[in-house]
Amino acid sequence: xxxxxxxxxxxxxxxxxxxxxxxxxxxxxxxxxxxxxxxxxxxxxxxxxxxxxxxxxxxxxxxxxxxxxxxxxxxxxxxxxxxxxxxxxxxxxxxxxxxxxxxxxxxxxxxxxxxxxxxxxxxxxxxxxxxxxxxxxxxxxxxxxxxxxxxxxxxxxxxxxxxxxxxxxxxxxxxxxxxxxxxxxxxxxxxxxx
Numbered sequence: 001x002x003x004x005x006x007x008x009x010x011x012x013x014x015x016x017x018x019x020x021x022x023x024x025x026x027x028x029x030x031x032x033x034x035x036x037x038x039x040x041x042x043x044x045x046x047x048x049x050x051x052x053x054x055x056x057x058x059x060x061x062x063x064x065x066x067x068x069x070x071x072x073x074x075x076x077x078x079x080x081x082x083x084x085x086x087x088x089x090x091x092x093x094x095x096x097x098x099x100x101x102x103x104x105x106x107x108x109x110x111x112x113x114x115x116x117x118x119x120x121x122x123x124x125x126x127x128x129x130x131x132x133x134x135x136x137x138x139x140x141x142x143x144x145x146x147x148x149x150x151x152x153x154x155x156x157x158x159x160x161x162x163x164x165x166x167x168x169x170x171x172x173x174x175x176x177x178x179x180x181x182x183x184x185x186x187x188x189x190x191x192x193x194x
Contacts, residue, residue, distance in 0.1 A: 008074035016063055023063075027056065030075055034082050037152045041086045043132075051089060055082045075154075076161040083162075134184045142177035145170055 006014070006025070014022035034055060039048040058081050062068050068077075135143055144163060148154045154162075160170045 012063060012068060012074065016066070023060065026074065030078060033075065033152045033154060034078055037079055037148065038082050038086055040147045040151045041083075042089065047089065051082065051085050054085050058085070073161060075158060079148075079152075079158075079162050130188075134181055134188070137184050138177055138180055142173050142180060145173040146177040146181075149174055 011022040
């Protein structure tokens with residue numbers, strides 16, 4: 001059986017039995033979803049990469065120690081590990097807050113320019129900042145579902161498993177999130193089209 005045709009549980013078992021390619025297949029299959037969920041919360045590629053690596057170190061250590069017992073639920077388990085590590089990062093950051101200018105912007109974010117036309121780049125950056133502000137105004141449950149669905153491209157079943165709610169509750173939170181975003185965009189007179 002080819003590695004990409006095996007279930008998560010079969011790949012995990014193969015890895016535990018010494019097949020390093022099995023872990024590689026799992027990593028390849030889920031890396032984008034896990035990394036995106038980390039990045040969306042941290043908003044910093046370097047820190048997100050560190051947390052992503054910590055996530056897989058923890059996954060590897062748990063698998064090698066024989067403590068993995070989430071049969072058939074690898075992605076929700078991995079996402080929970082990533083989420084917990086992000087929360088650990090925020091707890092550490094409270095002790096050492098980042099340095100920002102008097103307007104609240106990270107100086108390095110402002111200095112980050114690309115090859116795009118400067119005006120187009122500034123418009124995109126402003127739109128992204130406005131969208132992030134709107135998302136941050138949502139209640140936590142709605143924000144979490146929105147991020148998992150649109151940025152991590154997770155199914156509502158996966159979201160329900162990770163957040164320990166029913167699929168209908170996850171769908172409801174998404175519906176309320178979108179409705180609340182529309183209201184917030186209108187109330188703040190934001191234009192989010194590119």
